[in-house]
Amino acid sequence: MAKIIGVANQKGGVGKTTTAINLAASFAVLEYRTLLVxxxxxxxxxxxxxxxxxxxxQSLYDCMANQTPAQNVILKSDIPNLDLIPSHIDLVGAEIEMINYPNRETVLKEILGAVQDQYDFIVIDCSPSWD
Ligand SMILES: Nc1ncnc2c1ncn2[C@@H]1O[C@H](COP(=O)(O)OP(=O)(O)OP(=O)(O)O)[C@@H](O)[C@H]1O
Ligand SMILES: [Mg+2]
Known part of the structure; x- marks a missing residue:
């Protein structure tokens, strides 16, 4: 069961992505099965x-808006043990599209829950506005 680590900060350009990529790549090099989201x-x-x-x-947007299973959007990177759920510019609209979802706070948790058993670590690179 993967440990999930979110890299988040409201401020832009403070190193979230750099931290997320390097943390995920480091876990992968240590032979932990790692998913970067x-x-x-x-x-x-x-x-x-x-x-x-x-x-x-296909991207995280499809998982959020179209209920595509995470398994279908996961890509293998060139680094052994490092997989990726890619993003897409469409994700800009996801927050607004999901405004009336009853459980929108737990959507990401449920998406990742379906693949959590396949990994040791899941690292999430958040956008500056996500809280
Ligand atoms: N520890 C660091 N020392 C110096 N420069 C850094 C460090 N971490 C990141 N940077 C540089 O800062 C810039 C922004 O980094 P990064 O893209 O990781 O930030 P971010 O928080 O993900 O940005 P955004 O909010 O736009 O997603 C990049 O040019 C990156 O190379
Ligand atoms: Mg970033």
Whole structure:
């Protein structure tokens, strides 16, 4: 059962993404099965672990808005033991689209809960506005 670590700060540009990528890559190098979750529409963690945004067809947005299972959007990075749930600019709208969801605070928890058994660590790179 993975330990989930969120990297969050309301302020922008303070090193959240740098911390999340390096923490996740370090766990992976230590042979912990690691999932990096890019929860920022800027998608800097997604590009930061080597993906071209033009090749991303499904993202965390689909899990949140379209109930796509996390398993279907997980990508393997070039670093052994490091997987990614990519982000997409569409995620900008997710917070507003989910405004009437009864349990919107727990949506991410439920998405990740379905894959938590497959990893030792899950590291979430949050966007500056997420709290
Ligand atoms: N420990 C550090 N020392 C010096 N520079 C750093 C450090 N961590 C990050 N930076 C630099 O600061 C800038 C912002 O870092 P980063 O993108 O990780 O911030 P962020 O908090 O994720 O930003 P955002 O809020 O836009 O998502 C980058 O140019 C990065 O290279
Ligand atoms: Mg960032």
């Amino acid at each position: 890019d929860a920022d529409p800027q998608a800097n963690s997604t590009t930061g672990v080597g993906f071209d945004l033009q090749n991303i067809t």
